[in-house]
Amino acid sequence: MRTLKHIHLIGICGTAMASLAGMLQEQGHRVTGSDTAAYPPMSEMLSGLGIAIHEPYAEANLEPRPDLVIVGNAISRGNVELEYVLDQRIPFTSMAAVLHDEFLPGRESLVVAGTHGKTTTTSMLAWIYEVASRTDARFAPSFLIGGVAENFGTSFRVRATKPFLLEGDEYDTAFFDKGPKFLHYFPDAAILTHVEFDHADIYPDLAAVKTAFKRLVNLIPRRGRLVAFDGSENVSECAAKAFCAVERYGFAAESFWRVSGLRHEGAVSYWRLDRDGQHFADLEMPMAGEHNALNATAAAALAAGQGVPVEAIVVALASFRSVKRRLEVRAEVGGVTVIDDFAHHPTAIRETLRALRSAYLGRRLWAVLEPRSNTLRRNVFEADLVESLALADRTLLAAVFKSESIPAAERLHPEHVAEALVQRGVSSAVCADADEVVRVLVPQLLAGDVVAILSNGGFGGIYTKLPAAIEAAQDVLSAR
Template identity: 75%
Template sequence: MASLAGMLKQQGHEVTGSDAAAYPPMSDLLREIGITVHEPYAERNLERRPDLVVVGNAISRGNVELERVLDERIPFCSMADILHQEFLSNREPLVVAGTHGKTTTTSMLAWIYETASARESRFAPSFLIGGVAENFGTSFMVRPTVPFVLEGDEYDTAFFDKGPKFLHYFPVAAILTHVEFDHADIYIDLHAVKIAFKRFVNLIPRRGRLVAFDGSANVGECIANAFCAVERYGFKDDSHWRMTDLRHEGTLTHWTLWRGGEKFAEISLPMAGEHNALNATAAAALAFGQGVPSEAIVEALRTFRSVKRRLEVKAVAEGVTIIDDFAHHPTAIRETLRALRESYPGQRLVAVLEPRSNTLRRNVFERELVESLALADQVVMAGVFKSESIPVAERLVPEHVVDALNERGIPAALCQDADAIVSMLAPEVKSGDVVAILSNGGFGNIYQKLPQAITESAIAARLSARLS
């Protein structure tokens, strides 16, 4: 929604917004581009009657502003509606979909097109990304050119449209990264998730192209009846885009990429993790299929600078590295911790988790969550975010996760909130430790509080040692 607001302002519209609580990086982005965000929701925010209200999918009946919109018959629509009408209908949408990796892959694809545009201006992309792409310093760009790179979200569209947002985007080419059960608040099971992705695939025209991960049976099922050309990518010998000789050097990853059995390129990526190498391969495959030169692809991946809140180093305090990652699912947590193991070999890894996403707040993945967190040397969990909104029978019990980890010999503790976590961790972490903060929200401003507390604790300890 923040990105859409920026796009509409760039088109010349006057834009304001409302939220319960806005937090970085999007709150910073909105401030920089001059868009006012009202906090919290209130009827007075609509006293200057808008021409149109765009209703985000987090808004439900009972929201004071929505109720006023309905009572006063103020025109409204969904984000997906206005995106299609204002920006996509006269361009060629290149859509990245999948349970995991969408934001990073979309950012990679946009940067590949941007790099290619230095050679041919027709490649200059418009884009919409669910995070701030560090190469651009923004999450959106609108240009008069044809390519429009965007993240295709399988989450529902609005309170009046419970279908996935990506069904409004009508791609000419697409990527499908993974298909797993997620968004337990709107999908009843994996079957329902697969139906959504099958419908997405069915929107791609015959002349289009679908790049799909080769390591998932669920992906295979979802693409089985595609009318367009399908190119698989991954590690399998018979995949059209095959990765070999994957190797890690700290935060650098290298591999050989093959296309149709012939060597395509040697790829270097300044990011850790097999999952990021797969994301890069998917972006490379789609771009090349749309005519982007291989030289531009290799150069773009070599210079890619990630996305805010994806393995982002927030601070180094007294030798302790604080990492922020937008974790929303046990699989994402697993891949994040694996990547940190590769980036910081031999260093103690502390995982700090806030169960905040609608999936993590439920007990549907309790066993998988334990398996993922067990990759850390120590785990600290916060209480379930807004636990009262989840039925007791469906709600995650953090104590169960903590107990299971302790039984495995992984020291784990439960703290109710960010302040309690900071108070516990600050005095005990040591130089060389890596703390991974895993949350898809603001998490009580822990990203700023923890480095400050670590520094203050270390200063106090040194002072005490001198006095003694």
């Protein structure tokens, strides 16, 4: 795209799509976009960039006729704008293809992939590079992250330097390209955090998920590196036939990057990191949870292998500020702490609740779940979901988001989860929507409670409704 164009994005509020919209606007293109049910943080980011979100989808959003349309991977045949694009033969492409064609040539592509942890790990890696660039401008990173990194206040940045850090999503690319987005990124080096069955709407089983990650590993050149978690047989299988060097990280004594002495003091984590049997660094980070220490270790390992000085890694992790919607404190009202976490899978929920347990010792923990992701809306993970939510003291489950779009035989039944939790001694109930959650929850709250809101979407505006309701009930709360 050597000439400036009018580019329209269908599904612009997806995290990667919103980031791409900003990147294209920085190149000087005229960017428009459309979506439905826009919600923060990406709606706020787009507003800050001056990019209007047209709602709902309509043919009129494509007037005047754009030069190019980028179709988000959530867009299916039947979408009114997509059908118009096809009828009018307006040129169209995917987000991942634009990245490959327009932004990655001549760059060093560093890809963070895995079922869990990739957004946080990519954010950590970007911040490590940013800190390193203060003394060596060559490390100044370009990046695209599936969330807003707090240290940057954005999910993207494009510079003229070589490193380009990418969150590698295993979800499919577009309605016309059902392969994973990360196969477009051709990594020079990569991180593989975890491999589990996920995205049950597009992957039939774990074997299919592993095949996708094996294909990513197969793209890394011989001169490259793969930093791979040591605590997963699935990761081991996916890394087994790599042509590049493979560096394992985790707690195993034989791992190239070994974590030891991990401890948590409130919301701060401390650990020793060894490299190939030799002391590398003593690290600390203002985030709780074993999973976050492992994410930071992976970022440190990849950065160090690319030449980033250890001093920059230590400083960066100590000053890392997380990602919006990852253990994000949304409000502290009436002695109640409200946490927002982007929950999409039972394993992610488990690690989130474990981290909150260590960060808020002795406090009563509520888990408020909206089954919204394509994984959580299905009953294939029902037993795993019960195991994860049982880590909370009390739980509330909302109705399955757009349950009618899931075949009845595959659909999660929140009441079954609630019944199983009650049988295990965990107070649990099912609410129709966010408004009912607030009505049921607030009268039961006590000062000192921690409420984890678990959803990968807007959850009916609960992030503002709940704090407002707690604020209104402060006098009652303080008297309990």
